Amino acid sequence: MLKMSLLTIGTVAFDALETPYGKTDKIIGGSCTYIALSAAFFLPQVNVVAVVGDDFPQAYMDSLISKGINLEGLQIKKGEKSFFWAGKYHNNMNSRDTLVTDLNVLADFKPMIPTNYQDCEYLMLGNLTPQVQIEAIQGLKNRPKLVVMDTMNFWMDVAMDDLKKVLKLVDVLCINDEEARQLSGQYSLRTAAKLIMEMGPKTLIIKKGEHGALLFQDTKMFYCPALPLEEVFDPTGAGDTFVGGFIGYLAQTNDISFENMRKAIVYGSAMASFCVEKFGTERLFEVTASDLEARVGEFKELARF
């Protein structure tokens, strides 16, 4: 049994994407898929808890398994359909329209955590209803060494009370700048961070897309720039890939100090910079260890002075 086991819970789904560069039919997507693929880069195994319908192709599952992703916790609902999202990006890739959101199996998802996952030391809660995130934490006999969560503005609108309960249970919250402003009611991200850390998480990551990411803990701050890219082909999953790389690196090194979190943010940013180079998860299946080290080298060159 692995010592530094990582469990991630979230969505495994179909996405249909349209960007200025082209469009896809239904392809593999979902927060858990991107998180697991990114984290699996750093670990021999990543455990997944999620749900799909019986329309989800075995070939997709095999491709995840081939990357070290353990699907023992993937529920397959007979006669039901997988979660489906379709979206269209505008020219600048910074905004998008949701064309379709079919919850399907996700509507009554109850996370079930296999016995083999109970040694979990690193837990990554992908974006899901806060209630399901709470059930996932409660489904573990022992409190993991580190719990990281993602969420989105939608839950702040419709389930703020539940969201505040999850916040008290986690170590690291990872959200974008707009969400941090909404959650705190403050425009200054530094002030927002202070207020959000009083809500529970000792550590806060604020993702700023093409402007990089901020890491806060107590009075400590780290600002990781994003690598300016000539072309963003498809931004889908970049945030999940980022946080998957972050927690994957922490689990690999088994060091949750702020110093090591700085490095983990850079590794997560590097993984995200690959993700956007092709449609969906495609690029994540190709990246090699030497690709990653070269990209991290580019971040070092970008930021040093």
Place this chain on the structure above:
Amino acid sequence: MLKMSLLTIGTVAFDALETPYGKTDKIIGGSCTYIALSAAFFLPQVNVVAVVGDDFPQAYMDSLISKGINLEGLQIKKGEKSFFWAGKYHNNMNSRDTLVTDLNVLADFKPMIPTNYQDCEYLMLGNLTPQVQIEAIQGLKNRPKLVVMDTMNFWMDVAMDDLKKVLKLVDVLCINDEEARQLSGQYSLRTAAKLIMEMGPKTLIIKKGEHGALLFQDTKMFYCPALPLEEVFDPTGAGDTFVGGFIGYLAQTNDISFENMRKAIVYGSAMASFCVEKFGTERLFEVTASDLEARVGEFKELARF
């Protein structure tokens, strides 16, 4: 006579400001004022070429002189009024409305460069009509070691041909992200940078406000984050203070390598982070050398990994 003499040309003016924190009557402003105050932090003397009316108070001029700013090149037009700008910032400080723009003396400004300024090795062209920027360069007998220029989207709208002529004459262009996108017609800042550097300047700085600043030269890139601040009191002049600190540091160290430009960007960013802490130029008059070194230390702490 100073060896590393720095000359800056731009506006010396009155500003009236309104931010969510309060409002001012007419106070000292203008691109040249902020650039000179920031650059003077690094140098025993900064030479200024600008124009004001005879309504401009001697006390304001004395305050600049007390900071090592040489006003021999400041034309004072009898019976005319100084340039006046009034603006109101919105709640998030990222957008503002211009309430008044009275060009006054600026309408027919002809830069005249005193003989004592002719040894100029570092030239900073503040935001002015491209035609006046060209006249300033032509007014120098010897080509300076480094010419840095600022401009704005307005000149791209109304004087693009002239602007392209200035671009061929300068070493460093300093603009914001929106202006870089307009000038290049490209959304990707990396692609925009490539195209803009083909227009003349070998080095490009793209200011991104609260998201920091990018420096490009050939295929080299540096991304300096902005220090997240709890409160931005008044953003007026932050961009000019930034570029004034940049060229001031380069002139002080007399080293225009890309390696040293990285450091100059950090020093410029640190100066700008002070500028926004109080109304107008107020904070720039107070900053001490130890304040600056401490602030640069915060940038180092923010960016290291």
